[in-house]
């Protein structure tokens with residue numbers, strides 16, 4: 517079983533909580549605007565996913581949840597012409613955020629059940645400039661409806677395909693992945709170096725005093741350079 521932390525982001529009223537409840541309960545439930553967040557852990561295929569549904573009214577607070585996440589599901593109301601521009605701004609802000617450089621995205625164009633108002637994937641992709649963003653980021657896209665449930669799991673499966681590819685060492689942007697790996701390795705060996713020298717100092721002062729220094733690298737088999 518693989519554990520993944522996934523953030524559900526998007527403007528208020530996009531349908532994040534409705535999607536989360538549909539995934540959890542297999543039915544459409546009435547929601548109220550989210551103040552704070554909802555968290556649900558769901559198992560799908562070989563993945564244990566913890567989904568963090570963050571309220572869309574306070575977009576400035578999103579960054580507090582960026583640490584240690586594996587994917588972002590960005591939900592857009594496909595029927596809301598007026599809000600598309602704001603959604604694009606927020607989407608671009610996420611793409612520019614340095615701590616998210618390697619994070620894959622799934623964009624869900626929600627409310628597809630409102631057939632008359634719901635825009636096509638092609639049009640929405642164009643409005644968000646998804647093709648441009650895809651030049652340096654893995655972005656899956658799907659239309660869905662939290663009301664009928666259609667398209668949600670299909671979208672999640674696309675995200676899982678990205679996780680699977682990466683697990684097998686096939687990163688779509690290997691240069692970016694390597695660069696970030698090297699930076700991580702450097703900062704880890706720097707920390708290990710600091711621990712070593714502090715232990716050495718202690719033994720010079722006569723006696724071995726082992727300091728309680730716990731480190732979590734987040735990775736196994738870290739090689740020192």
Ligand SMILES: Nc1nc2c(ncn2[C@@H]2O[C@H](COP(=O)(O)OP(=O)(O)OP(=O)(O)O)[C@@H](O)[C@H]2O)c(=O)[nH]1
Nearest residue numbers: 528529530531532533534547550572627661662663
């Ligand atoms: N027709 C239709 N309505 C939907 C769908 N998804 C959500 N809604 C409605 O859209 C409104 C907002 O849904 P929420 O799930 O609360 O939206 P949210 O993104 O969580 O909003 P915040 O918590 O404010 O960020 C509610 O009235 C939902 O019933 C959908 O797929 N189809």
Ligand SMILES: [Mg+2]
Nearest residue numbers: 532533549550
């Ligand atoms: Mg909500």
